[in-house]
Amino acid sequence: MTDKHPPSYAHTDEDMVKMEVNLDDTPGEWLGYVMELLFASGANDVFYAPIYMKKNRPGIMLQLLCSQEKLSEMKKILLEETTTLGIRYYPLTVYRAERDFIKVGTKWGEITVKRGFYEGKAVQQAPEYEECRQIAETYHVPLKQVYEEVWKALD
């Protein structure tokens, strides 16, 4: 377990908001950039959904999750980087499961696995994507194979 992977206990966060913006005139080309910028500025999650808007326009609904205190920073980015003039939001509750991180040995070295717990029982075990990816690239093996090796090594 490394410093960048601290464990955390199950908790319910009452301080979160979901923001939504409908976009029918922002080129898709900008939206990959906007997503990265929102993450880099502290959004907890950012994602897009395809929607059907008026006048036969294919559009995108940008959705993001952030804490209340990030609201105005997110608003600034959305207004400056997309074409929207209206932003809607509402509070929601987020339950986050207890999690920790373990190391699993493979023939290419150790790989971090994130575990999630529910009522003290491990219900989820997921190899860290970026580490698996790096191994796949370094050793020229399929990413799928790296995941399979980790799954086999888990008890």
Add this chain to the structure above:
Amino acid sequence: MTDKHPPSYAHTDEDMVKMEVNLDDTPGEWLGYVMELLFASGANDVFYAPIYMKKNRPGIMLQLLCSQEKLSEMKKILLEETTTLGIRYYPLTVYRAERDFIKVGTKWGEITVKRGFYEGKAVQQAPEYEECRQIAETYHVPLKQVYEEVWKALD
């Protein structure tokens, strides 16, 4: 009208929650099963929407509606059966129209029709899918034709 089809009056339900989970590493193969399980455990509705997640990942947003009292049961299933470690939810109001059920005669026998009312007027009439389907299979007729027969028989 049968026992499994009780009528109900228009009402506004203030006791509902919507739960949402973003999934970028749950295989689609599991999600058909998860949907059935959530319905069988008392969810009022469950549905999926395609979303665009970080790192160019096609993902799925699972959404479900349930009563407040079902919240922890739903949470347990989501944590055990999907790969998520975070679940968000917020309360919402549900208006449910008055409804009753009538029987309509067709050449293949009676078929139940669900009717919906708004301010005392029938605004919606829908043949029960499972009954129509059974007739289509038993009599080797197109499902579309079964619906058409019912529509014609309604006044």
Add this chain to the structure above:
Amino acid sequence: MTDKHPPSYAHTDEDMVKMEVNLDDTPGEWLGYVMELLFASGANDVFYAPIYMKKNRPGIMLQLLCSQEKLSEMKKILLEETTTLGIRYYPLTVYRAERDFIKVGTKWGEITVKRGFYEGKAVQQAPEYEECRQIAETYHVPLKQVYEEVWKALD
């Protein structure tokens, strides 16, 4: 049956092409207009599908069907009105069912119904949308109710 609704016999058209264009930097606002323009210029069908493109970009795949002889006219519109520099296409076969048009009487007047035939049997009956819509607007009744009246009047 009116002149603008000529019947036609079942046939297989070997002269059609499907054209496809991926768009990641055309604003959705333009695409409603482009669709109308393509239809007005002789496309048999035009439709959009949401796609996930490189660099985390939500994009749109424009698809259109037209006869071989319309190919260069469609190409011109696509290049002038969208942002694409590449257009792909391939031939396909289109089967078109035999169809005719009948009039059905309702309390608001006659409505045209398009019928489709397969091996001499009517397999499809659809009220004409624009006529139903006009009645819904003129008589201030739900569009759904107009369709229901037509369905009941069909034998």
Add this chain to the structure above:
Amino acid sequence: MTDKHPPSYAHTDEDMVKMEVNLDDTPGEWLGYVMELLFASGANDVFYAPIYMKKNRPGIMLQLLCSQEKLSEMKKILLEETTTLGIRYYPLTVYRAERDFIKVGTKWGEITVKRGFYEGKAVQQAPEYEECRQIAETYHVPLKQVYEEVWKALD
């Protein structure tokens, strides 16, 4: 700046609701009409998202934004024009940026541009679609070219 384009100051609207309806048996053909009707009756926004519903059904989630006082009018339309018997909704906050409208000269005449402001700075400038479209149709030029002319004329 015309009367139909009044400027408005940045404000946060706490009086809005989002309504949602899942549709698995409303033909798509009706939904274009329903969208127009909801806009004409005072909805602030209406849009559709593709969803995966139970029993392998492709469905549509209709979403609309309106003020609290429009709630029952919207409910009436949804019940009369779609096939739903259940409507859910929840309050949300809408931030609307300060906006004004300016005229920009082009070789085809003046075109209105909507500007959006954030903290006193113009962050968004968008030619009015309907005016651009009318010019494109009148002068037989690509819509894209009309937008480009406006962009060049802006400082």
Add this chain to the structure above:
Amino acid sequence: MTDKHPPSYAHTDEDMVKMEVNLDDTPGEWLGYVMELLFASGANDVFYAPIYMKKNRPGIMLQLLCSQEKLSEMKKILLEETTTLGIRYYPLTVYRAERDFIKVGTKWGEITVKRGFYEGKAVQQAPEYEECRQIAETYHVPLKQVYEEVWKALD
């Protein structure tokens, strides 16, 4: 390996067609049924994609793969069970990887695993969904856990 799981060698099938139908007035409710019917009648694959059609209509593109000899049977079902009057299709080539089936022991009994090969090397190993599902239901364990047990048992 059982009789219902015969192995097969890699081959390229030149005898396949893809059929496509755009649907804007078939209720979603019918489409789950239609998919099953097409599979039961010999389609190799059937799937739906959300599309944006004219007049602001959310639609569905039904796509199916079948052998040339199944073409007219599929056409019949599409015309009788959906609302389409036009069906398009084109030939395509299908490469199918070599595959076999092995049994893997778990604490709940043996589970079949489908393996896929590329140039003699196993590149894919997938537990059979229906068997895993049956175990999950019988033993009241998460489906995810059944898959994980199989993955661990594979070498």
Add this chain to the structure above:
Amino acid sequence: MTDKHPPSYAHTDEDMVKMEVNLDDTPGEWLGYVMELLFASGANDVFYAPIYMKKNRPGIMLQLLCSQEKLSEMKKILLEETTTLGIRYYPLTVYRAERDFIKVGTKWGEITVKRGFYEGKAVQQAPEYEECRQIAETYHVPLKQVYEEVWKALD
């Protein structure tokens, strides 16, 4: 104009294939990686579309364009990195418009603009995304503003 931006003349490429794979058990997490790998290995385009597959499974249709000679290399990656055992493909024609690259001066330095031509007339002018992005990051300005500066500088 730089060496990495060679101009090219309009041409019709008859040597292309489209490959398609339906995925219902590949985690979305892998698919961002697979897309990059396919591009790096010579695919001309790669994109994903959300589809509805059997047994209520949300799936992804991977589509890629490549030249005939790349077919077996792409096949290898698809089999090794995704979970598919079947790959379909068909030839198509690609029209590529004439294009060149010019430099446009802005206050942050020169930016490359890709121009597309149709019958000798420039129909498309697009700032290069990666250059705009780098300026946005270096000078801490909105990406949108960089594009706007380029549009204004174009004649």
